[in-house]
Amino acid sequence: MIPSAFDYAAPATVEEALGLLAAADAAGDDVKVLAGGQSLLPVMKLRMADPSMVVDLGRIAGLNGVTDSGDSLLIGAMTPHHVVATDPLIAQHVPLLAQAAATVADPQVRHRGTFGGALVHADPAGDLPAPVLAAGATFLISGPGGQRSVDAADFFQGYFTTAVEEGEILTGIRVPKYTGWGSHYEKFTRVAQQWSIVAVAALVRVEAGTITEARIGLTNMASTPLRAAAVEAALAGGPATADAIAAAAAHAAEGTDPASDLNGDAAYRAHLAQVLTKRAVLAAVGLQAGA
């Protein structure tokens, strides 16, 4: 468990970090950005990743924390999972994110690993992408050409691949407020500390017994997180009843492309997506406690 030798830099500002990335790129170095390191360091120790340089964002001021900006919250990319899980603004306006962040790995990882780091890592079985997608977040990316923003729908591009290009850094995530919505993250694993086999993030707005809007994100049902569009459409405008929710959840596997592995084949995952969607929505509307 000893990684190959690598150079290490810990810049103090985003600009300095971008400069280091540009210089490394120019020098032909294989550079990796370290944003907590809870995924990067294990793969380096296993020598599945072999960067010649690591740029650690951990000492950049201003990338860590949650701020209220009116209609949305701005979550700094270097905000640790445990802060996301316990922050009062997130608890008030997007508790879905807090609940999902609390299911990530173990307490040590949640104190070291970061929100932005996990999103850029884009593990299909990771627990943060689907909630962020369901919430319609916007990703703030800095690069040599300045800042740009990318919608969540365009951010996740494939296995471990996002819209963040080489030489760029994710600095923050803007998440709209869902104050007063019901929400739930339903995660299914074989043991307590495990990546999701399948998980479902549900944001549901109910008015007078009718579901007026539903936003459903699926974890690990394809190479990227997915919106369960057919479920969302089936729920919208319907009654917030167990039968209606179960009927809508039966659409959860439509348009998915889950993998088969030791934890289950694609057919099993397709089935799980339906069961877990039903449970997540039921819990979100307060009809049944989630698992």
Place this chain on the structure above:
Amino acid sequence: MTATTERSSAEVGKARLRKEDRHLVTGRSRFTDNMVLPGMLHLAMVRSPYAHAKITAVDTAAAKSSPGVMAVLTGADVAGEQGSLPNAWPITPDQKAPAHGAIAVDEVAFAGEVVAVIVARTAAAARDAVERVDVSYDELPVVMDLEEAFTDKVLAHTSLESNKSATWVFDSAEAGTGSSVQDAIDSAEVLIERTFYQQRLIPAFMEPRSTVVDPTGEQITMWTATQIPHILRLMLALTLGIPESKVRVIAPDVGGGFGGKLQVTPEEVITVLAARHTGKPCKYTETRSESLQAGHHGRAQVQRLKLSAKRDGTVTGLSVNLLADMGAYLGLVTSGIPILGAFMYNSIYKFPAYRFECNNIFTNKTWTDAYRGAGRPEATFAIERLMDELATELNMDPLAVREKNWIRHEEFPFATVAGLEYDTGNYEAATAKAVDLFDYQGMRAEQKRRRDANDPVQLGIGVSTFTEMCGLAPSRVLGSLSYGAGGWEHAQVRVLPTGNIEVVTGSSAHGQGHETAWSQLVADRLGVPFENVEVLHGDTQISQRGLDTYGSRSLTVGGMAVLAAADKVIEKAKVVAAHMMEASEEDIEFSAGSFNVKGTDQSTSLGEIALATFAAHNLPDGFEPNLDSDATFDPSNFSYPHGTHLAAIEVDTETGHVGILKYVCVDDVGVVVNPMLVEGQVHGGLAQGIAQALYEEAVHDDAGTLVTGSFVDYLVPSAPDLPHYITGRTETPATSNQLGAKGVGEAGTIASTPAIVNGVLDAVRHLGVKDIKMPCTPSRVWHALQDAKTTGGVR
């Protein structure tokens, strides 16, 4: 049944906190990897990525010129000196086994086999150079599946003509211990035929294996994470042709073993070779990946079974036909593991006919060997699953079927159909207590309610009884089974001038708590304070004789040696006491640390005698001035702990998820020295057994690569995954040792696996599911339920 030791004791039976824990929990431990010697070099292994291949060339030039590298050794470099790793248990005279060099010379037979070793100034330099060794391979066909290997279509070794290592048969009609199984099957009113699969498991001890070798001077000193310093010393001497007297093995703090450190490993031999070649101290510590890939695995059997019975539930015979996966080589006791199970398939039952046949088969995987329970969990699983199948077939309560067949308490001692003599047992008492703690009838009512309501979460009740043979082992019995050593244990009790006691034990602990338990034994026997007893172990220069720790043998064999040595101390001290008090030896009575002259108020203490003996100013003529005593104990019989485990299992029929609602176990481990240590052993054992039922499986792909190569995929459960255990005990003392103890190290592991699987099936059998392979993952359970809907439930 006989009464056991006088229980005047203050210490035996007391839940003493562990003496070992202060240094462990405060980080003042010394594991092998903590050892740093001056000038020490570090090793890294070059391992084969292929499961079966010819080695055509090994180019080490680039690695040798890599920064910090002192040496690179290949199989060819050490072929003349590395010998062949030992197998101490040739189960038949014609047992076949490939030569097993620590470093492969011209053929590799599993992915992870060592083909070269880097010796460098730092661990990082050694690791870097691994990638600079260029090994050329010609790939050979691999055989991974046990049943396919049995056909010999693909051979695991080009040097062998067959994948079959040995066939071992026990037949009760031939042995004279019972009647003919074939007759029982031919006349069966009910015949249950099943095939069960014991998946491969990985011991997954907490401390990875680590070895440091110091070749200074004439002697080789090895620190190593092992369960068996004494056996290892002997085997290193035999394997490498070094005089035994030149080898010292030290097992410092060892972080768990579960059988996984009951081995003479290639890496230990390689570390000696590296130290010998460089003349420097060398250290090797495996990574977790290496541990999972190349350490020995456990279980890995296919069990083909036939159980014959009458319609009233009386079992009339059992036929067992095993395929046992050796993996690519025979480790220290690989070949004997299924044989340890052979005596346990009849378990607590008294059916009259039994036949056991085992074929030991080679495949292209790392070899199997001892893993907690070693053969006995597999046997118990088979018979306890069959008893449930029989109960289902006859529409009987699973407990009633068991009671119909078990040995009643008044029938002990009982000569079993497998040829053992069970000394004591009370299955009625343990079962009654378990039923009570579990609220068996209440749980059955809840099960019925959920079935009637078609509840998505169904309830199953899993039953398992068990017994096992512990206290390995009577040396004569081992001899009759062709094992290469005896089963005795040695101890020394030393009385220091201050009256403090040193106990030297040959049973070297690796987490069990021997220091605490032995201190309790000796404190009682010699009447000295618990705190005044020091236990020394794990160093062949301190503890010169021993056969180490495995098979729940420590207390029942090693502990008895300690007591026997303490008794000799008392006898010696009586001589001095008589002399000091001018009385006759016959008139000296010993109790609670005090030597009294019968019928008088004259007395002296062990401490006073110790000082007088040390000074030696006034001792009886001819008396050697010391009280120290040695004893070697060879048990006359195994001990037979038993128990009844009940599990309430919830199966979420929507997801296939299995949860444990309630777990009750009542174990009868005989007389208990320290209830807290026993509780800890039971809890850990249950976790490991539950892990086999629900979580763990070593999976290889068709090419031979271990897919479950990290803890991401090899799922070891942790505390949140396990239930609150309700544990109880009954106490039926063993008669094979003076304390009445039976052994507890493996009990939980043995009984919990079938209890859980029986519970899973009991929850879903009414939905048409017949069987589910272990581990019963949510995916497998869900698929079984789907298949039951579509095909009538055969999966």
